Amino acid sequence: MPIANHHSAVPVTVDADKCIADKGCTVCIDVCPLDVLWIDESTGKAHMKYDECWYCMPCEADCPTDAVTVNIPYLLR
Amino acid sequence: MNAFDDPELQELADRLASPDPGLRRVAVLDLVDCPEPEAVTLLIQALRDPDPQVRQEAAKVVDEFESEDMADALIAALNDSDEVVRNAAAHALSDLKDPAAAKPLLAALEESRDPFVVAGILRALKSLREPAAREPALARLNAADPGVRREAVGLLGWLKEESNLPALIDRARDDDDAEVRRAAVGALVYAEPASVAEALRYVVGDPHWQVRAEAMNSIGKLHHQDSLPLLIEATRDNTWQVREKAADAIGKLGRVEGIPALGECSRDAMSNLRKAAIGALGAIAHEQCRPYIQTALDDPDPDVRKLARWAQSKLSAA
Amino acid sequence: MNFDDVAIIDTDVLVIGGGTAGPMAAVTVKERYPDLDVTLLEKANVKRSGAISMGMDGLNNAIVPGHATPEQYVREITIANDGIVHQPALMAYAQRSYPMIEKLDSWGVHFQKDETGDYDMKKVHHLGTYVLPMPEGHNVKKILYRRLRRHRVKVENRYQATRLLKDTAGNVSGMIGINTRTAEPIIIRAKAVVMATGAAGRIGLPHSGYLFGTYENPANSGDGHAMAYHAGADLANLECYQVNxxxxxxxxxxxxxxxxxxxxxxxxxxxxxxxxxxxxxxxxxxxxxxxxxxxxxxxxxxxxxxxxxxxxxxxxxxxxxxxxxxxxxxxxxxxxxxxxxxxxxxSEIGFCSGHSASGVWVDETGATTVPGLYAAGDMASVPHNYMLGAFVYGQICGESAADFAQQRSEFELDKTLIEKELIRLRAPLERADGIPPEQMEYKVRRLVNDYLQPPKVSRRMEIGLERILSVRADLPLLKAGDAHELMRAMEVHSIVDCAEMAARASLYRTESRWGLYHYRVDFPETDEQQWFCHSRLYKDESGAMASGTRPIAPYIVSLGEDKDAYNQLRVKQAANA
Missing domain, CATH: 3.90.700.10 (Succinate dehydrogenase/fumarate reductase flavoprotein, catalytic domain)
Structure with a gap:
């Protein structure tokens, strides 16, 4: 069975100007219980790769530069 | 720069010596994963970093380390120019459990004038229950800053020493700040009831409802029988939360004379108060309670009905 | 990759799950026998994993002297759970509740205290006082992490355990799993295993439309329930769902x-x-x-x-x-x-002893029915355990597992089981195409909602079981594009296992009990004659999912008059029900 990609608006946003992943920081990636945050190879910054969020907030709370925002996902708003 | 045997620690030390504050900052984050006890020396170093963001980062992870190992550094950080650093240090200090930490804290207290620093040190000393902190705490009861007075009251309350009661009574009655008065009223519960009776009589008239509610609570905890008239009076307070605590306390005292007032409360529009009243009537479990309990069996609120059934079973057991 | 290609890591005690109970178990082993080697395996990262990743706001089962007694607590939980409890396990919790609070307090966990430094207990109902607020309870995980580091527990983050290993004599001897970032298999050989994998919180589907918008932390996908089942352990009272x-x-x-x-x-x-x-x-x-x-x-x-x-x-x-x-x-x-x-x-349904009662059967020593395997926290069968119970049973399991490891002699791993598991772990990555884990997961969880959610109807549940089994038959079609999806695919296996367990356990107990949790419309009455017992669910000798009963151990705390009082309330309640 062939597989298609579909688009999804994800709740976690990362401010690339504030993110210091390029300095070796992986805090938000480490603390995510669902492992959905990854380094974007093209920018070197963190981003939400999988739409599997529990909106539990450690990524935002633990980010040293306040670069991460957890929004309430659209279907819940 | 420090030299370490452990290669992981040495690597962190090198990164913490980097000229790039961004790299130093990330190194602080990695410090947390290092199991070596000496990691704390690197954290202390980071708390003194020239870059405020590195210090902030260090401050945010201080609670991942044993505060005992860095009491001095934390006390110093209370004076940091950065608010995040100061708050984190104050918070970590309040986690100190080692009695040995009292000495540097007391020394720092003596030299400190800044209200934030003083309050932080008092809070740290509070949980150590350090008797030598008594004098400096008493001295701070008249500090201009209400935050300092509040922590001084807390410290004295935790010491539970009879000799501190007059000072606490003073704060309970006359402090300008409602939170200080409330804390002081809450601290009176370790007293011999008679020794604080006069003060309780005064504070039940406090203009702030939370102080009055705390007073009801304290009377109940003290089982102070002579305060019963105050409680009965308070069942007519304008604020239902105060009436609720008064009803609770009458139940704890277990006095028949309180039944009519509780009966009034059991007809109040606020169901939380009706609950407290029926709970108290059940605790007293005297024949005179029966009509109110009987009526409450049909209360529209199920919590009141539940308590009424429980109270009824207490009556039949009595 | 074959058995001989996978590096085997050796440890004395393996703890699977780094949430609440797991770290406590690991630290307890080290406190008891500092020389034992302890490995803590976590699917996420122990810093922020499990049900309390952002802390906890209070204890609701604190048994503090002067406010409640262990006997009173055991009696109340027995009544709350309609009599179906293993009282010795409740009592073990109750007696250790206060010492655990004191221990956590000494570690720096913030409990609310009054102005004289005494615990500020709150009375919520007239029966007992068990609520201890924790307004500053957000530091719990940090404190656990500090302890893990201090005792040098080996922490392996981002590893998913998928099957327990056994030796040739049938004792649990470690686990096999995968690295969730690289899909590399991992084998850990251990003398004793403590499981603390949390609730099975991803069985039902939340109304929001998000697969991961569950009540429980969605990392808690029932892996532990599934692993224990496949290792031959008994699960108990699974029909007593959690609904919150x-x-x-x-x-x-x-x-x-x-x-x-x-x-x-x-x-x-x-x-x-x-x-x-x-x-x-x-x-x-x-x-x-x-x-x-x-x-x-x-x-x-x-x-x-x-x-x-x-x-x-x-x-x-x-x-x-x-x-x-x-x-x-x-x-x-x-x-x-x-x-x-x-x-x-x-909420959607789940298995969680934290608020309810079902899970892997354990006795008062935290032991499951398989030698060498212990379980604690939301996945184990001690009812109404909440966070403090997870800590207490983490401690109990840590002690039991440490003792078991100490006296265990040399053993040989059962290789056939490992070879079989390596094939299962490899399959989703090797397929050219197939069904994405997300779709299969949605399907089975939708079936759970449609057919298994209470009020339960026999015929509906039978259809549900049939449909769940048809999804089970599709499991070989799972296709994973990367390591992350492989983790999700293996979770789908656990979810299907748990869904089948929920259906079979619910069909087995032909009565209604535990209010909504097991409300069977076509068996509306509670049948004390036939069903005053635990239900068992286990893998029988033929490999099929089987059910049975386990008698209730004699009560050590009698219910006395309170039971009558409770029944009185019940009558009253039936009138408005």
Whole structure:
């Protein structure tokens, strides 16, 4: 069975100007219980790769530069 | 720069010596994963970093380390120019459990004038229950800053020493700040009831409802029988939360004379108060309670009905 | 990759799951025998994993001297759980509850204290005083992490255990799993294993439409339940689901234990209380459910009668602990506690002993029915354990596992099991195409909602079971594009296992019990004659899922008059039910 990609608006946003992943920081990636945050190879910054969020907030709370925002996902708003 | 045997620690030390504050900052984050006890020396170093963001980062992870190992550094950080650093240090200090930490804290207290620093040190000393902190705490009861007075009251309350009661009574009655008065009223519960009776009589008239509610609570905890008239009076307070605590306390005292007032409360529009009243009537479990309990069996609120059934079973057991 | 290609890591005690019970178990082993080697395996990262990743706002089962006694607690939980409890296990918790609070306090966990430094216990109902608030409880995980480091527990993050290993004599001897970032297999050989993998919280589907918008931390996908089952362990009373009140659409708990002591309550649309039941139980949930569906519904959290100071206090606690995105959720909908009541609903089903009673069977030593395997926390069968119970049973399992490891002699791993598992782990990555894990997961969880959610109807559940088995037959079609999807694919295996367990366990007990949790419309009565027993679910010798019963151990605390009082309440309640 062939597989298609579909688009999804994800709740976690990362401010690339504030993110210091390029300095070796992986805090938000480490603390995510669902492992959905990854380094974007093209920018070197963190981003939400999988739409599997529990909106539990450690990524935002633990980010040293306040670069991460957890929004309430659209279907819940 | 420090030299370490452990290669992981040495690597962190090198990164913490980097000229790039961004790299130093990330190194602080990695410090947390290092199991070596000496990691704390690197954290202390980071708390003194020239870059405020590195210090902030260090401050945010201080609670991942044993505060005992860095009491001095934390006390110093209370004076940091950065608010995040100061708050984190104050918070970590309040986690100190080692009695040995009292000495540097007391020394720092003596030299400190800044209200934030003083309050932080008092809070740290509070949980150590350090008797030598008594004098400096008493001295701070008249500090201009209400935050300092509040922590001084807390410290004295935790010491539970009879000799501190007059000072606490003073704060309970006359402090300008409602939170200080409330804390002081809450601290009176370790007293011999008679020794604080006069003060309780005064504070039940406090203009702030939370102080009055705390007073009801304290009377109940003290089982102070002579305060019963105050409680009965308070069942007519304008604020239902105060009436609720008064009803609770009458139940704890277990006095028949309180039944009519509780009966009034059991007809109040606020169901939380009706609950407290029926709970108290059940605790007293005297024949005179029966009509109110009987009526409450049909209360529209199920919590009141539940308590009424429980109270009824207490009556039949009595 | 074959058995001989996978490096084997050796450890004395392996702990699977780094949430609440797991770290406590690991630290306990080291406290008891500092020389034992302890490995803690975690699917996420121990810093922020498990049900309390953002902390906890209070204890609701604290047995503090002067406020409650262990006997009183055991009696109340026995009644709340309709008699189906293993009292010695409850008593073991009850007796260790206070020493554990003291231990956590000495570690730096912040419990609320009064102005003289005594624990500030709150009475929520007239029966007993068990609530100890933790307004600054957000530091719990940090404190556990500090302890793990201090004792040099080996922490392996981002590893998913998929099967338990056994030796040739049938003792549990470690685990096999995968690295969730690289898909590399890993084998850990251990002399004893403690499982603390949390609830099975991803069986049902939340109404929001998000697979991961579950009540429980969605990393808790029932892997432990599945692994224990396949290792031959008994599971108990799985038909006693967990269903919890929560905020409508937002998956956070209602937090009656935070708001209750401050005067807030659960109300119907008219702002009136309606819950008759005193205990957090399936009875209470049945009332909740009926009110929700009635003309007086829906159900709300009512705080708008409280003073400004009190509301600020509540906001501070609720918006900084456990599920802090709650404040943001309310803001988005312009919900202000001062102005209007907050709409509530009920959660999807799950297995979770934290609030309910079902899970892998353990006795008062934390032992499962398989030698060498211990279980603690939300996955183990000790009812109403909550966070403090997870800590206590983490400690108990740590002690038991340490002792077992100490006396264990040399053993040989069973290789056939490992070879078989390596094939299963490899399959989703090797397929050219197939079904994505997300789709298969949605399908089975939708079936759970449609066919297994209470009120339970026999014929409906039979159809559900049939349909779940057809999804099981599709498992070989799972296709994973990367390591992350492989983790999800293996979780789908666990979810299908748990869904089948939920169906079979519910069909087996032909009575109604535990209020909503096991409300069978076609068997509405509780049958004390036939069903005053635990139900067992296990893998029989032919490899099939089987059911049976286990007698209730003699009570060590008699129910006395309280039971009659409770039955009285029941009668009253039936009238409005």
């Amino acid at each position: 009140p929560l905020l409508k659409d937002y998956n956070g708990p209602a937090c009656a234990y935070v708001t209750g002591p401050l005067g807030g309550f659960t109300s119907n649309a008219f702002g009136e209380r309606f819950i008759e039941c005193d205990y957090w139980s399936g009875q209470m949930m049945l009332e909740f459910f009926k009110e929700l569906e009635s003309g007086k519904g829906p159900v709300f959290l009512k705080l708008d009668h409280l003073a400004e100071e009190t509301i600020q206090e509540i906001e501070t606690v609720l918006h900084t602990n456990e599920r802090p995105s709650r404040g943001r959720f309310h803001d988005g909908r312009q919900v202000n506690y001062r102005k209007r009541m907050v709409e509530m609903h009920i």
